[in-house]
Amino acid sequence: MSTVFNFTFVPWFRSVAPYIHMHRGKTFVVGVAGEAVAAGKLQHIAQDLALIQSMGVRIVLVHGFRPQVNEQLQAKGHSSRFSHGMRITDGITLDCAQEAAGQLRYEIEAAFSQGLPNTPMAGSTVRIISGNFITARPIGVLDGIDFQHSGLVRKVDVAGIGRTLDLGAMVLLSPFGFSPTGEAFNLTMEEVATSVAIALRADKLIFLAEIPGIRVRPLEPESEDNPIDTELPLAAAEELLTQLPGAQAPTDTAFYLQHCVMACKAGVERSHIVPFATDGSLLLEVYVHDGIGTMVVDEKLENLREATSDDVGGILQLIEPFEKDGTLVKRDRTEIERDIANYTIVEHDGVIFACAALYPYPEAKTGEMAALTVSPQVQGQGDGEKVLKRVEQRARGMGLESIFVLTTRTMHWFLKRGFVQVDPDWLPEARKRKYNWDRKSLVFVKKLV
Numbered sequence: 001m002s003t004v005f006n007f008t009f010v011p012w013f014r015s016v017a018p019y020i021h022m023h024r025g026k027t028f029v030v031g032v033a034g035e036a037v038a039a040g041k042l043q044h045i046a047q048d049l050a051l052i053q054s055m056g057v058r059i060v061l062v063h064g065f066r067p068q069v070n071e072q073l074q075a076k077g078h079s080s081r082f083s084h085g086m087r088i089t090d091g092i093t094l095d096c097a098q099e100a101a102g103q104l105r106y107e108i109e110a111a112f113s114q115g116l117p118n119t120p121m122a123g124s125t126v127r128i129i130s131g132n133f134i135t136a137r138p139i140g141v142l143d144g145i146d147f148q149h150s151g152l153v154r155k156v157d158v159a160g161i162g163r164t165l166d167l168g169a170m171v172l173l174s175p176f177g178f179s180p181t182g183e184a185f186n187l188t189m190e191e192v193a194t195s196v197a198i199a200l201r202a203d204k205l206i207f208l209a210e211i212p213g214i215r216v217r218p219l220e221p222e223s224e225d226n227p228i229d230t231e232l233p234l235a236a237a238e239e240l241l242t243q244l245p246g247a248q249a250p251t252d253t254a255f256y257l258q259h260c261v262m263a264c265k266a267g268v269e270r271s272h273i274v275p276f277a278t279d280g281s282l283l284l285e286v287y288v289h290d291g292i293g294t295m296v297v298d299e300k301l302e303n304l305r306e307a308t309s310d311d312v313g314g315i316l317q318l319i320e321p322f323e324k325d326g327t328l329v330k331r332d333r334t335e336i337e338r339d340i341a342n343y344t345i346v347e348h349d350g351v352i353f354a355c356a357a358l359y360p361y362p363e364a365k366t367g368e369m370a371a372l373t374v375s376p377q378v379q380g381q382g383d384g385e386k387v388l389k390r391v392e393q394r395a396r397g398m399g400l401e402s403i404f405v406l407t408t409r410t411m412h413w414f415l416k417r418g419f420v421q422v423d424p425d426w427l428p429e430a431r432k433r434k435y436n437w438d439r440k441s442l443v444f445v446k447k448l449v
Helices: 003-023 034-038 042-054 066-075 091-113 158-166 189-200 234-243 253-265 281-287 309-324 333-338 383-397 411-415
Strands: 027-032 058-063 134-138 151-156 170-173 176-178 184-186 204-209 231-233 270-275 294-297 302-306 343-348 351-361 366-374 402-407 420-422 442-447
Touching: 003 281, 003 309, 003 351, 027 034, 027 042, 027 189, 034 042, 034 066, 034 091, 042 058, 042 091, 042 281, 058 091, 058 158, 058 189, 066 091, 091 170, 091 176, 091 184, 134 184, 134 189, 151 176, 151 184, 151 189, 158 170, 158 189, 189 204, 189 253, 204 253, 204 281, 231 234, 234 253, 234 294, 253 270, 253 294, 270 281, 302 383, 309 333, 309 343, 309 351, 309 366, 343 383, 351 383, 366 383, 383 402, 402 411, 411 420, 411 442
Parallel strands: 027 058, 027 204, 058 170, 134 176, 204 270, 231 294, 366 402
Antiparallel strands: 134 151, 176 184, 270 294, 302 343, 343 351, 351 366, 402 442, 420 442
């Protein structure tokens, strides 16, 4: 194994560890579009879900079967009919849906049963349990259109699903529901997944979808300067839905977004739209800082705030690599615990990605900004700027007229942000006595008035 691999793998694995701990014991409802299976993505999706489950996540998997039903109908010379974004299910279509669901469940169970050596599934044991967990009711006649055997979710067997998850199994649901009289109804994957996530009070609802997510400017075409918006506040998502045309097809921007909004409004903490076309998109969305798709959340997850004693461990984990390579001066836990009120942090979803401390010297009307650190995962995304501005605000609030930093490697970053280099003799007397002349740090000052 190469040395290069070692030096890239170890920092990467450590960086995802907070997310592994965070998601352990959580419940995810994952809706997989039938198009993903038709595109040959099932094997990799199964591998990723098995890996996520092995790290302690409870998973309910809901599969779609839109293209599979269409294929069955075409083989029988019967046409597909849709209205209001839903399939009109006559008797022949219901038979085709049942055949497609049976075939898909067989393929999904087979995918989770693989365990060949040298594959991600080696040594895994994933038990798939499915059943009549969904009670349904007919849609009936809508705007003069009889939807016949198409239905809506009436009730979710929360206790039954919960007991199954407690056994350590993965729950597999097809988009079917049954009435108390035993009548079967064809449902949509999106509605089943959303209803189950709401009923279970799931921690995440994830759609593996045909689209890459929601763009920063959704009403404009795809372009390099119109990337995917990785975090969409619920209020903004609701406002966007009022601007978008009604969703008819899965590729319409509002199609999955409307279900994400519904879930978040009903108590699901986070809802995601993730592209199945990208290999490993589930892992990227769940275990990487910014993810790859769009997450709808009830409130902004990024928080710029002053640190508390609960943040000491996160700050130590953040600054440790920079202390080891000599970028920062070594600080032990006791020192950080003592000075924790001096620290400002940027926290995202419970993980600290940037920090800095302000040590005031009131007699000289200046203060030192120390331990400014930004995680390599988010460098270049403006977190350093945010911390600097907050430190400047805190310094002004203390009546300080300037802030200064000591650095040996990042002088250009500070020069670009209004700092000027001064001689170490400029330092306040109390700080000058602690100056390490062997380290030969450069001193940069920024006036605040």
